[in-house]
Amino acid sequence: MTRVAAIDCGTNSIRLLVADADPATGRLVDLDRRMRIVRLGQDVDRTGRLAPQALERTFAACREYAAVIKELGAERIRFVATSASRDAENREDFVRGVLDILGVEPEVISGDQEAEFSFTGATKELTGRTDLATPYLVVDIGGGSTEFVVGDDRVRAARSVDVGCVRMTERHFVRDGAVADPPSDGQLAAVRADIEAALDLAEETVPLREAATLVGLAGSVTTVAGIALGLDAYDSAAIHHARVSYDQVAEIAERLAHATHAERAAIPVMHPGRVDVIVAGALVLHAIMDRTGAREVVVSEHDILDGIGWSIA
Secondary structure, eight states: OEEEEEEEEOSSEEEEEEEEEETTTTEEEEEEEEEEEOOTTTTHHHHSSOOHHHHHHHHHHHHHHHHHHHHHTOSEEEEEEOHHHHHOTTHHHHHHHHHHHHSSOOEEOOHHHHHHHHHHHHHGGGTTOTTSOSSEEEEEEOSSOEEEEEESSSEEEEEEESOOHHHHIIIIIEETTEEOSSOOHHHHHHHHHHHHHHHHHHHHHSOGGGOSEEEEESHHHHHHHHHHHTOSSOOHHHHTTOEEEHHHHHHHHHHHHTSOHHHHHTSTTOOGGGTTTHHHHHHHHHHHHHHHTOSEEEEOSOOHHHHHHHHHO
16 A cells, blocks of 8 residues: 545645555545645635735645654655636745645646546545446535536546635625625625526536536535534534435525524534635535536545545555
C-alpha cells in the first residue's frame, strides 16, 4: 500500500485526507480526514482577487495540515486548488504561500479536471452495486462552482459552471457587507434565475436527464442530508450513501430559505461556516433535481478528495 496525502482547497473549505491506498481492493483506508472552513473565495466574485485575510486563514490551515502529514509519514502529497484560485488575479501569492508551508506547489486545476476527480472519488466504491443503476450523474456543489459529470465506469461528459453556494450568496444575498436575514423573495428569485442559466450551460455538454442515479457531493449536499435524517450531530457514517428524496430536498430548501441566521445556526448538523451559504447550496441541489427529474439523491462523503488520493496512489 502507498500512504498518500491529498489536499483539496476550494472556495469555502480546505480539506485533508491522509490514507493508505490499496490497489488490490480498490480502497482508500483513512488515517486522517479533516476540514477547515477558510472562505478562500471571500469577495473573489466581486474583486477578482484573493483577500489578504482569506489567504492567512488558508495558510493557517496549511500549517496545521503540514504537521499532520509529517506525523503520519505520507509518501506522496498532492495539493489541488479549485474555483476561487482559478478566478483570482493574485493567485501567485497563494501558490508561493502553499509552497513555503507544504513544500509542494498547488495545482490550480480546470473545471473538467475537478469534475473527473469528483467522479472517481464518488463512484469508485459504487461499482457492482445492483441497487444503483448507471449511468451516474455526479454533482459536486462547491463554493464557487458546481461540477456535473455523467458516466458509468468512466467519465462520458463533464462541465463545470460558476454557480456555487459562496458565489451565489455574495452575488445576491449580501448588501452593505451583511447577508440578508432572511433573503427576500426577490433575492431568492435572482439566485434561482442564475442557477437555471447555469444548468442551461451545463446541459449543452452533459446529458443531465439521461442519468439513472443522481450522486450528490460536498458540504451543501451532506448538510441537507443530515437535516433530512434528523441527526442530533453531524455523523459522516450515517450520511455517507444516504438516499434523500426530492420531496425532502424541496421542503428543506424552502425552510432554509425563509429561516433566519439564528434559526439555521441552531440546526444540529450545521457547521458554523455554512450557516450563511447553505440557502444557496440547497437551492442549487433542488434546481438540479427539478431539471433532471431525479426522485432522490444518493449522498456521498467521498468526493474530489478521494479522487485526488487515487490519482497519486
